[in-house]
Amino acid sequence: MQTQFAKLFDNKGLIARIYFSKQRNGNGHDLLKFLIENSQQYNYTKIGIEYANENAAGFALRYGFTNHRDKDWIVEIEKLKEYFE
16 A cells, blocks of 8 residues: 555655665665666655655755655755755
8 A cells, every 4th residue: 555655656766775885885865876876867856755764854954855744755866966966
C-alpha cells in the first residue's frame, strides 16, 4: 500500500528505507550525487526520504531537505544541486 507521502512522487525519487553500515563515510553524499546526475534521465524533480530516523533527519537537514510531515523529508533537485556546486 502506497503512503500519502509516496503518492507525491509517483514512485520516482523516493528513498523509503536505506541503511549504511558505515556512517559519516560519504555514502549518502555519493547517493545524492548519483540521484542528481540521473534525475533528468528518469524524469524526477525532487527526492524524498520517508520515515527518517534521527540520523537520517540530520542528514536531510544538512542537505537542505525540508520536513514535509513528521518523519518525511523532501528537497527539489535544483535546490540540492546547490550543495554540490
